[in-house]
Amino acid sequence: xxxxxxxxxxxxxxxxxxxxxxxxxxxxxxxxxxxxxxxxxxxxxxxxxxxxxxxxxxxxxxxxxxxxxxxxxxxxxxxxxxxxxxxxxxxxxxxxxxxxxxxxxxxxxxxxxxxxxxxxxxxxxxxxxxxxxxxxxxxxxxxxxxxxxxxxxxxxxxxxxxxxxxxxxxxxxxxxxxxxxxxxxxxxxxxxxxxxxxxxxxxxxxxxxxxxxxxxxxxxxxxxxxxxxxxxxxxxxxxxxxxxxxxxxxxxxxxxxxxxxxxxxxxxxxxxxxxxxxxxxxxxxxxxxxxxxxxxxxxxxxxxxxxxxxxxxxxxxxxxxxxxxxxxxxxxxxxxxxxxxxxxxxxxxxxxxxxx
Amino acid sequence: xxxxxxxxxxxxxxxxxxxxxxxxxxxxxxxxxxxxxxxxxxxxxxxxxxxxxxxxxxxxxxxxxxxxxxxxxxxxxxxxxxxxxxxxxxxxxxxxxxxxxxxxxxxxxxxxxxxxxxxxxxxxxxxxxxxxxxxxxxxxxxxxxxxxxxxxxxxxxxxxxxxxxxxxxxxxxxxxxxxxxxxxxxxxxxxxxxxxxxxxxxxxxxxxxxxxxxxxxxxxxxxxxxxxxxxxxxxxxxxxxxxxxxxxxxxxxxxxxxxxxxxxxxxxxxxxxxxxxxxxxxxxxxxxxxxxxxxxxxxxxxxxxxxxxxxxxxxxxxxxxxxxxxxxxxxxxxxx
Numbered sequence: 088x089x090x091x092x093x094x095x096x097x098x099x100x101x102x103x104x105x106x107x108x109x110x111x112x113x114x115x116x117x118x119x120x121x122x123x124x125x126x127x128x129x130x131x132x133x134x135x136x137x138x139x140x141x142x143x144x145x146x147x148x149x150x151x152x153x154x155x156x157x158x159x160x161x162x163x164x165x166x167x168x169x170x171x172x173x174x175x176x177x178x179x180x181x182x183x184x185x186x187x188x189x190x191x192x193x194x195x196x197x198x199x200x201x202x203x204x205x206x207x208x209x210x211x212x213x214x215x216x217x218x219x220x221x222x223x224x225x226x227x228x229x230x231x232x233x234x235x236x237x238x239x240x241x242x243x244x245x246x247x248x249x250x251x252x253x254x255x256x257x258x259x260x261x262x263x264x265x266x267x268x269x270x271x272x273x274x275x276x277x278x279x280x281x282x283x284x285x286x287x288x289x290x291x292x293x294x295x296x297x298x299x300x301x302x303x304x305x306x307x308x309x310x311x312x313x314x315x316x317x318x319x320x321x322x323x324x325x326x327x328x329x330x331x332x333x334x335x336x337x338x339x340x341x342x343x344x345x346x347x348x349x350x351x352x353x354x355x356x357x358x359x360x361x362x363x364x365x366x367x368x369x370x371x372x373x374x375x376x377x378x379x380x381x382x383x384x385x386x387x388x389x390x391x392x393x394x395x396x397x398x399x400x401x402x403x404x405x406x407x408x409x410x411x412x413x414x415x416x417x418x419x420x421x422x423x424x425x426x427x428x429x430x431x432x433x434x435x436x437x438x439x440x441x442x443x
Numbered sequence: 444x445x446x447x448x449x450x451x452x453x454x455x456x457x458x459x460x461x462x463x464x465x466x467x468x469x470x471x472x473x474x475x476x477x478x479x480x481x482x483x484x485x486x487x488x489x490x491x492x493x494x495x496x497x498x499x500x501x502x503x504x505x506x507x508x509x510x511x512x513x514x515x516x517x518x519x520x521x522x523x524x525x526x527x528x529x530x531x532x533x534x535x536x537x538x539x540x541x542x543x544x545x546x547x548x549x550x551x552x553x554x555x556x557x558x559x560x561x562x563x564x565x566x567x568x569x570x571x572x573x574x575x576x577x578x579x580x581x582x583x584x585x586x587x588x589x590x591x592x593x594x595x596x597x598x599x600x601x602x603x604x605x606x607x608x609x610x611x612x613x614x615x616x617x618x619x620x621x622x623x624x625x626x627x628x629x630x631x632x633x634x635x636x637x638x639x640x641x642x643x644x645x646x647x648x649x650x651x652x653x654x655x656x657x658x659x660x661x662x663x664x665x666x667x668x669x670x671x672x673x674x675x676x677x678x679x680x681x682x683x684x685x686x687x688x689x690x691x692x693x694x695x696x697x698x699x700x701x702x703x704x705x706x707x708x709x710x711x712x713x714x715x716x717x718x719x720x721x722x723x724x725x726x727x728x729x730x731x732x733x734x735x736x737x738x739x740x741x742x743x744x745x746x747x748x749x750x751x752x753x754x755x756x757x758x759x760x761x762x763x764x765x766x767x768x769x770x771x772x773x774x775x776x777x778x779x
Contacts, residue, residue: 212606215626216529222626285609289530289616323530323617326522372528 089116091195092306093154095186096161097135098122100268104299105158106133109306119152122161123178140182145189149196156198156306159186162238164204164231165270165360167351172230179234180241187245190252200305201242201256205315206232206362210288210369219374220258220313231362239313246311253309255382257301260317260373261366263393264295265400270360274367276401277357280328281346284337287325288370291317294388294396301384310382315373320390324367330391331398340368529598529627531619536596539618540589547586550725551684552779556770557732558591560678566632567735568670569597569639570759571680572658572767573647576689576708579723580682584639585618587730598631599639600624600666604705625669632673639680640666642759649706652690656683656771658764664756671746671755676735679759681766684728687777689713727779729770733762 092109094102097120109115110131120126121138138144140161148154161182169175183201190196208218209228223236239256246254261271274280293316301316328335338346344364351358359367378384388396460470460481472481518524526532547553561567571584585597599615600623606612621627623640631638641647646659670677689710699707713720736758738745745751 212612213603213622213624215624215630216621217626217630219626285613287613287617289526289528321526321528321530322522323526323532326524326526329520329522370530 089114090156090306091117091152091154092119092156092158093149093152094118094120094133094158094160095140095182096122097126097130097133098124099160100127100266101262101295101298101302102126102158102160103128103130104266104295105160105302106130108299108303109133117152119148119154121148140185141177143185143189145186146192149189149193153195154193155195156200157186157190157196158200158302158306159183160202161186162202162204162235164206164362165358166230167358167360175230176234180237183238183241187241191245191249196252198306198309199242199245199252199254200302201238201254203239203256203258203313204231204235205258205260205317205371205373206366207235207239207258208232208371208373210365210371212369214369214371216289217372217374218315220315220377229362229365231360253311255305255309255311256313257305257316258313258373259298260291260293260315262295262298263292263397264388265396267295267397270358270363271366272397273357274359274363275327275331275333275397277333279334279336281336281338281343281359282324282328283343283368284339286368287323288367289321289372290324290327290366290370290390291321291372292390292393292397293317293386294393297386297388300387304384305382308383312377312381314378314382315375316378316384316386317373317375318386318388318390318393319375321372322390322394324370327394330394340364526617529619529621529631530616531596531598532617533596533619536618540586543582543586544590547583547590550723551583551728553583553587553684553728553730554773555587555591555730555732558587560732560735561588561591561595562637562676562678562735563593563595564635566635566673566675567637568628568632568666568675568677569637569680569732570666570677570763571639571641571682572656572685572763573641573643574650574655574682575685575687575723576648576691576706576710577723578641578648579688580685581620581639581641583685583728584680584682584730588637595637597639598636600628600641602644604645623666625665628666628669629673632669632675638675642666645705649694649708650691651694652686652692652711655686655690656767658760658767661756661760664752667756667759668746668752671738671741671752674739676737676739677755677759678735679733679762679766681731681733681763681770682728683730683767683770683774684726687726688723690724724777726777727774729773731766731770733766736762 092115094106096102097106102120103126106118106120107130109118110133118133119136120130120133121136123137123139125135125137136148138148161178163169163175163178166172166175169178190199205218206228207223208214209224209232211227215222228236242254242256246252262269263272297318298316325335343359347359347364460472460474470481474481524532524534569584571580573580581599585599588595588597596619599620601615601620603622605615606622621631628638642661643659644662650659667677689708689712691708691710693709695707695709699705710720712722712724736755738755741751
């Protein structure tokens with residue numbers, strides 16, 4: 088009997104990629120994706136169910152579908168995506184509580200993968216340069232980091248009560264790559280990137296392909312524990328911006344904070360949410376030794392590779408758009424010629440007998 | 444000065460040097476046989492920086508050097524340079540270090556004693572006294588260590604307050620320093636780096652002139668514990684001269700508290716002399732690297748024995764204090 092997998096927040100770009108990968112795996116018998124909104128792209132055999140995680144419906148779903156593995160990727164990083172800070176907190180924390188409560192009751196679930204973020208470490212000038220997994224701070228973080236911390240706390244409680252469930256928690260660094268749709272990715276795509284005057288934070292990135300591979304490996308060869316996940320190497324924000332051929336616009340923090348809400352009004356994808364502001368102020372680097380040595384995963388892309396691919400692919404996409412336009416034009420042309428020929432043929436056909 | 448003379452400039456003339464002089468005029472020297480350049484402008488392949496950084500001398504630029512510089516600038520503009528996890532930008536640092544050479548050699552005329560005691564490889568902890576209101580001692584120590592074989596980079600531990608200051612925090616990180624905390628010290632030592640710590644911290648830099656050359660309390664001795672754990676030797680460093688750069692006459696505590704600073708100094712020259720008061724007094728410096736305190740021979744669990752840690756801390760402290768008093772006698776006056 089194959090595996091039966093539940094993925095939460097299937098609408099997130101990485102969940103979608105994971106589902107696509109799992110669909111190709113013959114050992115995976117059934118995939119169920121739940122979310123408030125339907126998945127963005129097309130999926131072959133993944134079943135989608137509109138579910139509000141805050142409501143106690145998950146146990147019924149898990150029982151009726153015989154789910155044995157849960158990949159909990161439901162984690163909103165910005166109030167904007169979730170519809171307000173209150174909704175974000177509820178979706179993140181209450182959603183996780185509901186899910187974990189259901190898993191604790193369930194008899195079928197054998198494995199749980201939890202998405203967390205390196206934001207749990209916060210970002211602060213007092214912090215050590217590199218965070219290892221045991222350096223979690225209680226305070227000094229943003230709403231996103233706090234939600235991640237709370238989710239991890241509930242996950243630990245679940246792990247303590249259900250020792251038979253193999254649980255892996257990944258603290259993802261910022262995910263970047265051709266298809267990455269994250270607040271930080273949007274920020275880095277601005278043609279003129281506002282930065283904080285006098286500060287140049289250290290950043291690290293995980294390529295989206297590595298993130299997907301990591302989740303797949305965790306499903307195939309489960310190793311319990313908490314792991315930081317990031318590509319090798321560190322870059323300064325200024326380096327990232329320059330590599331992308333963008334312009335840096337340094338401004339004092341109060342000006343940036345004041346301008347951030349107006350940016351959101353100016354257009355979608357232009358907002359700078361609080362956790363990004365914190366990150367571009369102080370930066371954050373996590374140690375990935377445990378991921379390599381204990382979990383046994385070697386990221387294929389370094390931080391620099393992720394940045395390069397991110398910008399290269401976006402530029403390519405713009406090219407693709409013009410190519411697509413050309414293709415459409417060709418299609419339209421073909422269509423019109425075909426129609427024209429048909430009309431011509433029809434007219435000759437129509438004329439033919441009459442002439443005869 | 445050579446007499447001005449009219450020389451027909453023919454750039455394709457085979458026996459003339461192809462280089463451009465500092466003044467932007469074509470070089471008029473004869474080219475060395477078998478080469479396109481004269482003896483002065485001969486591109487020296489051996490002396491060029493191996494990292495692809497700037498050529499060591501900017502005095503006379505050959506065409507190759509100019510291309511190198513442009514390539515270097517292009518690379519920097521594209522953000523294509525490596526930093527380590529702490530944010531250390533080696534390339535930039537090696538560009539900046541020669542700039543402090545005049546400060547070390549001509550301004551403070553630093554005499555160095557015992558530079559052979561700087562470990563040439565492997566992890567080590569330099570523990571130095573801290574003074575001078577504005578911590579120039581960190582900069583000078585870096586320059587001194589880098590001047591001597593094998594040109595190691597000092598990785599300073601800087602108080603967390605330093606990382607909240609705009610621009611300063613950037614420079615500090617990019618030149619290889621990091622937050623003074625146990626985790627970072629351990630990581631640096633494990634990586635085999637030469638780490639510098641000023642155990643007196645703000646108590647040292649912020650002390651008044653009348654307390655000069657009196658070592659302040661050494662934090663909690665955390666740095667000794669880490670060095671013992673990492674089995675790295677501790678090299679006590681006694682710096683004479685830093686105390687007189689900005690003699691602090693008074694400390695305006697209320698103003699400091701208002702501005703969130705550890706101290707607000709009134710020095711002999713500031714604010715009396717206005718912006719000029721920011722110039723340090725050119726005192727004569729003597730830096731001595733003392734006999735290293737080895738930690739490798741200590742028992743395995745010594746780092747978790749507070750008494751053993753205190754003993755080592757005391758040994759380091761006394762070594763610095765003794766050397767300070769000894770070297771103070773080497774100077775006839777503050778200035779020389």
